[in-house]
Amino acid sequence: MSEPLPSLLLTDLYELTMLQAYFDCGMNRTATFEFFVRKLPQQRNFLVAAGLAQVLDYLAGLQFTTDDIRLLREMGRFKHDFLESLAGLRFKGDVYAMPEGSVFFPDEPISRITAPLREAQLVESRVMNLLHYETVVASKAARVVLAAPDELLVDFGLRRAHGAEAGMLSARASYLAGFSGTAAVLAGTRFDIPLFGTMAHSYVQAHADEADALEHFARSQPENATLLIDTYDTEAAAHEVVKVARRLQQDGIAIKAVRIDSGDLAEHARRVRAILDAGGLPHVTIFASGNLDEFRLLELLTSGAPIDGFGVGTRMNTSSGAPYLDCAYKLTEYDGQPRRKRSEGKATWPGRKQVYRHYDAGGTMTYDQLTVEDDPRSGVALLQPVMLAGKRTTPSPTLAESRAYARGQLDALPGPVRNLTSSGSYAVVVCEPLKALASIVDAGLHSCRGTGDATDEHDVR
Structure with missing residues (x-):
């Protein structure tokens, strides 16, 4: 049984003000956002992905109620035609994600949402809320299990x-x-x-x-x-x-x-x-x-x-010692063009990405590769389609099945990464096609700045 679905007003105000602004200028082409963690907390060598089932329930039930729209109208911030358009809004996009229970590391997207811009933007706050909390708790609980x-x-x-x-x-x-x-x-x-x-x-x-x-x-x-x-x-x-x-x-x-x-x-x-x-x-x-x-x-x-x-x-x-993650849900592509945030200390990798995991002969994880989606590699591709055109691709695994998968992931961790009291690094290799794409995007940003035209090159957030 899934959680009761909350109102779509369980979001940050800026999601709605951006939707109004997008509506005003006719922007609603396909956008891709990815959820990832920038860096590991201290005394954490890995994280465990969780919360995907709740995210899929939320997306499948995405709908503004009559009361939601009435409350927005009473705020006096939004235009009538925009509010009228919300009545028919549903999630029609694609979701690629790591299975719940997956071990993951910094910069690796655990979820990728591709949808018309206002759908993909609107869901940011709640998607982050669900993925962040369950991931931070599952990651702490996994350490208890290893102990x-x-x-x-x-x-x-x-x-x-x-x-x-x-x-x-x-x-x-x-x-x-x-x-x-x-x-x-x-x-x-x-x-x-x-x-x-x-x-x-x-x-x-x-x-x-x-x-x-x-x-x-x-x-x-x-x-x-x-x-x-x-x-x-x-x-x-x-x-x-x-x-x-x-x-x-x-x-x-x-x-x-x-x-x-x-x-x-x-x-x-x-x-x-x-x-x-x-x-x-x-x-x-x-x-x-x-x-x-x-x-x-x-x-x-x-x-x-x-x-x-x-x-x-x-x-x-409460995940004592690391009660929150430095996580983000960032635009990586809009209207077929890769996007990249360049903020100091918060730069992102552009484009739709894939993570490939490699194991040794004994089944122990050895390294991951982070690359663009259309750069197939050997190893296990971790991001898999779980929702296409707003519909689940297959029934979600049971919690017991996800639990068994998580146990296998923990068993496959290298010894130094399993260690609970000291740092143990794990290699995430950024592949050349992704580096090259970042260089191309950067060159385009410089070119736009040089002409004074930065349309669509800013980070939506």
């Missing part, structure tokens, strides 16, 4: 997510990146993500006796009894779990796990493991949560802490 590749990893981020949509999409992005499931019920049902849940400290506090709280919960949830044991004294509660387990066993109920959410997680886990084992509960696993990220998981697992699963929340769905 603990064989452990149970559950998204615990809903309550501190930056809004409802963020909570939903971070659950989706983290599952795509390799998490085991989520605690967010609506995300689980909407995206078919496995659901996991335990109990809160308030449940224990609401009882006069901690042992009663543990037993009551286990009897209420006999198939999924995960008990929180750090409300008061973690080790004392572990002893209570042993006693409760003996009573429950008489009724055929087995405690599944205990959760520790505070303190020295490694030391508490060691002590609790010893208590559970001595009490005849070696099958009861230990689940940890509380301000976890890839670095903390590395510490815990490297120390040999007997922890079997982790709840990872705030630091994952």
